[in-house]
Amino acid sequence: MRTTPAAPDNAVRTYIEAQRSAFLSDLCDWLRIPSVSADPGHAEDVHRSARWLADTLRETGFPVAEIWETAGAPAVFAEWPSGDPDAPTVLVYGHHDVQPATLADGWHTDPFEPVERDGRLHARGAADDKGQVFFHTLGVRAHLAATGRTAPAVNLKLLIEGEEESGSPHFPALLAQRASRLGCDAVIVSDTGMWAPDTPTVCTGMRGLTDCQIDLYGPDQDIHSGSFGGAVPNPATEAARLAAALHDDDRRVTLPGFYDGIVELTDEERALFAELPFDEADWLHTAHSHATLGESGHTTLERLWARPTAEINGISGGYQGPGGKTIVPAKAQLKLSFRLVAGQDAEKIQHSLRDWVAERLPAGIRHEITFWGATRPCLTPLGHPALRSLTRAMGRAFGQPVRYTREGGSGPAADLQDVLDVPVLFLGISVPSDGWHAPNEKVELDLLLKGVETSAYLWDDLAAHWHPRTA
Amino acid sequence: MRTTPAAPDNAVRTYIEAQRSAFLSDLCDWLRIPSVSADPGHAEDVHRSARWLADTLRETGFPVAEIWETAGAPAVFAEWPSGDPDAPTVLVYGHHDVQPATLADGWHTDPFEPVERDGRLHARGAADDKGQVFFHTLGVRAHLAATGRTAPAVNLKLLIEGEEESGSPHFPALLAQRASRLGCDAVIVSDTGMWAPDTPTVCTGMRGLTDCQIDLYGPDQDIHSGSFGGAVPNPATEAARLAAALHDDDRRVTLPGFYDGIVELTDEERALFAELPFDEADWLHTAHSHATLGESGHTTLERLWARPTAEINGISGGYQGPGGKTIVPAKAQLKLSFRLVAGQDAEKIQHSLRDWVAERLPAGIRHEITFWGATRPCLTPLGHPALRSLTRAMGRAFGQPVRYTREGGSGPAADLQDVLDVPVLFLGISVPSDGWHAPNEKVELDLLLKGVETSAYLWDDLAAHWHPRTA
Numbered sequence: 001m002r003t004t005p006a007a008p009d010n011a012v013r014t015y016i017e018a019q020r021s022a023f024l025s026d027l028c029d030w031l032r033i034p035s036v037s038a039d040p041g042h043a044e045d046v047h048r049s050a051r052w053l054a055d056t057l058r059e060t061g062f063p064v065a066e067i068w069e070t071a072g073a074p075a076v077f078a079e080w081p082s083g084d085p086d087a088p089t090v091l092v093y094g095h096h097d098v099q100p101a102t103l104a105d106g107w108h109t110d111p112f113e114p115v116e117r118d119g120r121l122h123a124r125g126a127a128d129d130k131g132q133v134f135f136h137t138l139g140v141r142a143h144l145a146a147t148g149r150t151a152p153a154v155n156l157k158l159l160i161e162g163e164e165e166s167g168s169p170h171f172p173a174l175l176a177q178r179a180s181r182l183g184c185d186a187v188i189v190s191d192t193g194m195w196a197p198d199t200p201t202v203c204t205g206m207r208g209l210t211d212c213q214i215d216l217y218g219p220d221q222d223i224h225s226g227s228f229g230g231a232v233p234n235p236a237t238e239a240a241r242l243a244a245a246l247h248d249d250d251r252r253v254t255l256p257g258f259y260d261g262i263v264e265l266t267d268e269e270r271a272l273f274a275e276l277p278f279d280e281a282d283w284l285h286t287a288h289s290h291a292t293l294g295e296s297g298h299t300t301l302e303r304l305w306a307r308p309t310a311e312i313n314g315i316s317g318g319y320q321g322p323g324g325k326t327i328v329p330a331k332a333q334l335k336l337s338f339r340l341v342a343g344q345d346a347e348k349i350q351h352s353l354r355d356w357v358a359e360r361l362p363a364g365i366r367h368e369i370t371f372w373g374a375t376r377p378c379l380t381p382l383g384h385p386a387l388r389s390l391t392r393a394m395g396r397a398f399g400q401p402v403r404y405t406r407e408g409g410s411g412p413a414a415d416l417q418d419v420l421d422v423p424v425l426f427l428g429i430s431v432p433s434d435g436w437h438a439p440n441e442k443v444e445l446d447l448l449l450k451g452v453e454t455s456a457y458l459w460d461d462l463a464a465h466w467h468p469r470t471a
Numbered sequence: 472m473r474t475t476p477a478a479p480d481n482a483v484r485t486y487i488e489a490q491r492s493a494f495l496s497d498l499c500d501w502l503r504i505p506s507v508s509a510d511p512g513h514a515e516d517v518h519r520s521a522r523w524l525a526d527t528l529r530e531t532g533f534p535v536a537e538i539w540e541t542a543g544a545p546a547v548f549a550e551w552p553s554g555d556p557d558a559p560t561v562l563v564y565g566h567h568d569v570q571p572a573t574l575a576d577g578w579h580t581d582p583f584e585p586v587e588r589d590g591r592l593h594a595r596g597a598a599d600d601k602g603q604v605f606f607h608t609l610g611v612r613a614h615l616a617a618t619g620r621t622a623p624a625v626n627l628k629l630l631i632e633g634e635e636e637s638g639s640p641h642f643p644a645l646l647a648q649r650a651s652r653l654g655c656d657a658v659i660v661s662d663t664g665m666w667a668p669d670t671p672t673v674c675t676g677m678r679g680l681t682d683c684q685i686d687l688y689g690p691d692q693d694i695h696s697g698s699f700g701g702a703v704p705n706p707a708t709e710a711a712r713l714a715a716a717l718h719d720d721d722r723r724v725t726l727p728g729f730y731d732g733i734v735e736l737t738d739e740e741r742a743l744f745a746e747l748p749f750d751e752a753d754w755l756h757t758a759h760s761h762a763t764l765g766e767s768g769h770t771t772l773e774r775l776w777a778r779p780t781a782e783i784n785g786i787s788g789g790y791q792g793p794g795g796k797t798i799v800p801a802k803a804q805l806k807l808s809f810r811l812v813a814g815q816d817a818e819k820i821q822h823s824l825r826d827w828v829a830e831r832l833p834a835g836i837r838h839e840i841t842f843w844g845a846t847r848p849c850l851t852p853l854g855h856p857a858l859r860s861l862t863r864a865m866g867r868a869f870g871q872p873v874r875y876t877r878e879g880g881s882g883p884a885a886d887l888q889d890v891l892d893v894p895v896l897f898l899g900i901s902v903p904s905d906g907w908h909a910p911n912e913k914v915e916l917d918l919l920l921k922g923v924e925t926s927a928y929l930w931d932d933l934a935a936h937w938h939p940r941t942a
Contacts, residue, residue: 039794099796105692105693106692207697213795218761221576221909221911224906225782226678227903228758228760229879230775230779231774232755233760233762242711243707244715287703294702304700311700312705313696319785320787320806321571323510324683324843326782326808335789335795337795364760364761364763365761407697407698409698410797437695
């Protein structure tokens with residue numbers, strides 16, 4: 001058992017302050033690349049984003065930085081060995097693809113031209129997830145500068161994928177294919193958030209996700225609602241009936257078997273949730289919403305973190321222009337996503353949905369279901385030494401006690417856990433008001449730099465307190 | 472009581488054949504004007520269409536042809552007195568505006584560049600309703616040429632409105648304002664169809680219509696379905712729940728009071744419907760549909776002609792691009808139309824819908840309802856002498872017995888009946904396969920010319936057999 005010199009706080013902060021401007025300038029360069037994985041028209045941008053990141057990681061000092069092609073969008077892998085054979089090996093996970101964004105969605109400025117306003121950096125991907133990937137580049141350099149090391153105290157690996165916003169369809173295959181390069185003692189997922197700017201927290205779980213598109217076809221073309229209406233099935237009506245039937249009046253999901261086997265919250269977890277300063281009015285403000293609504297019998301935090309959902313992400317069919325058009329539309333479409341919690345199996349739910357849809361549609365309506373992928377839910381083992389190191393590093397950066405949350409969003413954390421057979425931890429500095437997937441997404445610059453600082457302290461603390469390969 | 476010389480069939484046919492080419496060329500000029508009343512971007516085109524028609528009616532010989540402005544789109548009024556003070560006065564009603572149409576809807580050729588193929592003329596408005604208005608221009612000239620008259624045998628008036636496809640919002644006001652010019656003994660509506668090319672029919676009723684748009688607002692912007700989903704109301708879900716709840720499992724409309732007071736079919740009317748050669752497979756082919764579906768306990772013809780409906784003409788909300796986007800959308804929209812039958816009152820139904828929507832939406836969802844207008848249902852008195860004249864004129868043109876139908880579509884016929892206090896008759900030669908409101912709308916040229924011929928015979932027959940102003 002050995003220890004490494006701890007990076008002194010002042011040295012870390014001084015280094016970060018000196019590098020701040022160049023760091024933000026580089027991040028803005030990356031944010032200008034519209035790496036939208038869901039849109040085939042942006043495929044080359046996703047490749048460009050991967051090349052940009054690999055080049056930058058090499059400039060940061062990583063001896064290895066490679067682009068890993070997949071059947072979809074490319075991932076970036078980088079590696080920086082510690083030189084100490086007993087040091088733990090940590091794999092940082094994030095993603096370089098982003099959600100779609102256009103000015104027409106309500107952005108005040110071009111989503112792919114970063115703008116700094118009032119201590120915030122606005123751009124698609126500023127928080128989800130380029131900012132939170134990028135803080136590790138300055139973090140590791142601050143760690144080295146403050147400790148005088150030439151290599152990190154841990155064996156550091158980065159895996160930054162390119163399809164997270166599309167449900168990571170090729171990520172499990174990539175992990176299986178590259179497992180020998182990805183061997184590690186823990187995964188640090190940098191793709192989550194914390195409670196609030198003044199309440200640093202570590203996330204201990206993420207919901208899973210499976211999402212799909214259901215296309216419904218009725219008449220072969222739009223037909224006159226006077227001449228034919230009331231006597232033939234209408235695919236827009238059937239889309240609405242499917243969407244509506246997904247929830248009962250208690251807003252519980254009606255899919256057969258949907259809740260079977262889910263891991264219910266323990267009393268300890270409920271108590272940890274209850275410690276958080278939750279204010280419904282504040283939360284609604286952050287959610288840009290005007291009331292809460294969800295599964296009966298659960299609090300808002302329980303609904304967000306520990307309960308599965310079915311959500312209509314998009315619905316369309318028929319005339320959408322100005323005024324009216326008295327037609328029975330030829331087709332309609334639903335885009336659905338299901339958030340999953342531990343104990344649920346995405347494949348079973350997909351199967352249940354297929355059966356449920358087929359049984360409910362009347363004769364004369366043809367349908368197709370396309371699943372975009374599945375991401376498993378994930379829970380971190382409480383009390384793991386690496387989780388304690390992470391909590392300490394974050395506490396040093398923020399100068400405050402760190403509490404625990406979960407994350408309602410989804411990431412491929414469970415795949416990493418399953419394929420690599422290691423614990424998964426979450427380090428995120430984004431806050432709910434950052435507007436992930438929404439117009440005017442931003443990151444708080446102060447918090448982004450706290451992320452840099454946490455990253456700078458973490459590698460020391462892990463190497464000093466965690467010895468996964470000694471008995 | 473006096474009689475007028477009947478137009479000999481051969482003379483009428485010879486005249487029509489000689490004029491056919493010029494008639495179709497003129498019609499094509501009119502069809503090239505995209506007079507889409509629902510789209511404010513086409514307002515000038517609707518005006519241009521009105522000017523074109525007024526000019527053409529003057530060239531046809533109408534001594535009076537005026538453009539009547541309204542608070543919306545302009546109507547065209549024309550008048551050609553008989554010269555005989557005892558002649559009946561007939562007002563022909565039609566419309567010069569058309570449904571929206573773009574190539575992207577599935578048209579094989581530009582909807583506003585008419586194309587003749589296989590005896591059909593394809594263009595938006597070819598059947599609904601420019602073709603059916605325009606056949607009267609050649610009809611009246613054939614009537615004059617064949618009888619040697621210099622003025623029609625009846626006092627002929629035309630009122631061709633410009634907002635029928637938008638629900639005729641200003642038509643009742645126009646009728647009230649111009650009532651003194653519109654005085655007549657009967658209205659002939661030229662905006663319906665007949666059973667089939669080989670089964671000429673006269674329509675004896677039309678359904679009414681009221682349609683609207685419901686806008687639903689949830690979060691102030693699209694929000695992340697992982698961070699917030701399951702805990703706030705989703706306007707797309709609520710739009711779907713409204714749309715779905717409009718019908719029960721028997722596909723009866725659930726709006727409170729919707730069926731109150733409707734005029735049920737008589738046994739005689741059921742028997743007249745049953746005489747028609749209805750073949751479900753053929754009808755489905757015409758409907759471009761793959762099964763029938765509608766209110767339990769009624770046949771397809773009853774559902775179309777004598778039962779009211781609620782139809783989803785459009786639904787939209789959230790992401791509609793390629794792939795998925797895991798959001799809770801900020802807003803959603805429904806476009807609904809209700810077909811009404813005799814005994815229903817559009818205002819009561821609008822009121823019922825407003826209450827029903829307001830009661831069903833959860834806190835956190837704001838809504839607006841915009842009604843586009845209301846058109847009352849209409850029934851022609853069976854056994855009226857003018858209906859017998861119309862039936863005879865059509866029988867001469869087609870050389871076949873003429874049967875009776877109703878029309879599932881809607882027109883402002885009931886307003887004419889109410890304001891002018893006269894019977895309303897329907898003369899239409901369009902067939903169900905003409906594709907009203909659909910891509911590739913067409914009119915059968917043979918039937919269009921039968922319409923010309925019917926019009927040429929009708930004025931003689933009315934003048935000879937109907938004397939509304941003698942005791």
